[in-house]
Amino acid sequence: MQNQPSLRSFAQKYLALRYFVHIGFNGYNYRGWQKQARVVTVQEVLQEKFSEAFKEPITCIGCGRTDAMVHSVQYFFHFDYYEPLHSDIKFRLNKALPDDIAIFDIIPMDGYPHAQFDAVERTYNYFVHTHKNPFLKGLSSLYEVSDLNLELMSKAMNRIPKYNDFSLFCKTPLKNDSNICNVRSVDLFASPNAERLRFQITADRFTKGMIRIIVKRLLDIGTGELSIDEFEGILSGKIRPSEITIAYPQGLYLTRITYPFIDIPQRPDFASVFEVNCDSGWRKI
Numbered sequence: 001m002q003n004q005p006s007l008r009s010f011a012q013k014y015l016a017l018r019y020f021v022h023i024g025f026n027g028y029n030y031r032g033w034q035k036q037a038r039v040v041t042v043q044e045v046l047q048e049k050f051s052e053a054f055k056e057p058i059t060c061i062g063c064g065r066t067d068a069m070v071h072s073v074q075y076f077f078h079f080d081y082y083e084p085l086h087s088d089i090k091f092r093l094n095k096a097l098p099d100d101i102a103i104f105d106i107i108p109m110d111g112y113p114h115a116q117f118d119a120v121e122r123t124y125n126y127f128v129h130t131h132k133n134p135f136l137k138g139l140s141s142l143y144e145v146s147d148l149n150l151e152l153m154s155k156a157m158n159r160i161p162k163y164n165d166f167s168l169f170c171k172t173p174l175k176n177d178s179n180i181c182n183v184r185s186v187d188l189f190a191s192p193n194a195e196r197l198r199f200q201i202t203a204d205r206f207t208k209g210m211i212r213i214i215v216k217r218l219l220d221i222g223t224g225e226l227s228i229d230e231f232e233g234i235l236s237g238k239i240r241p242s243e244i245t246i247a248y249p250q251g252l253y254l255t256r257i258t259y260p261f262i263d264i265p266q267r268p269d270f271a272s273v274f275e276v277n278c279d280s281g282w283r284k285i
Helices: 007-014 042-054 089-096 150-157 210-223 228-236
Strands: 017-025 071-081 101-108 121-129 183-190 196-203 252-258
Touching (some): 042 071, 042 089, 121 210, 150 183, 150 228, 196 210
Parallel strands (some): 071 252
Antiparallel strands (some): 017 071, 017 101, 121 196, 121 252, 183 196
């Protein structure tokens, strides 16, 4: 007679509860979100600590990939577990996790929504500083340029939502089923002395490297190396650049994930480099 499945295994397979986890992380020491062989990633660390806490393998399904050294102010992943969680689980997990990963909320869900496929909108911010500052190391990208034409950069940026095929703003366009992205909003902000910049882009999805490629093109416009017409030619596909140039990873932050069923603001208690409100000293260009 074959062994009958245990009640525990039956519950794990058929009665699992789904939880969304709201986190933030400083990505400087990680090779991105997704688990990979022989490198340390955010997903790997989380799965290890969750599995230790629950004393069984836990798989964390993220809302999307991030590149190496990229940060996230707001990130969601989901996992399944077969019973309600203890009230102190967030405290215990945060104690076990390294200081550069923090859990903000663990949310029991109705049904089985998906952290990646059910997200309807994502917002990224990219930070640049133009003078060497040791306190921004790893948090913002240093481009030692002067007299950037911010008005031209803003004008070029405002042309981005007119287009939706970002094949020429993708590191691996041929690997994707589609490079169509619907950009909802774009903004350029500067600090009062214009020595720090913040590029903000919101879309339903992004191609691999898209934000960093866009930022590098906009910086080239600011220095006069690229014209607005040339930039729009690349956006429209009429101009195919000989090579793809990409901005550094350290200045990029995933700052907002939107779902139809979750509305949680990003945590406000970050250092000023994380702040994304205009009233915190940034002026819109």
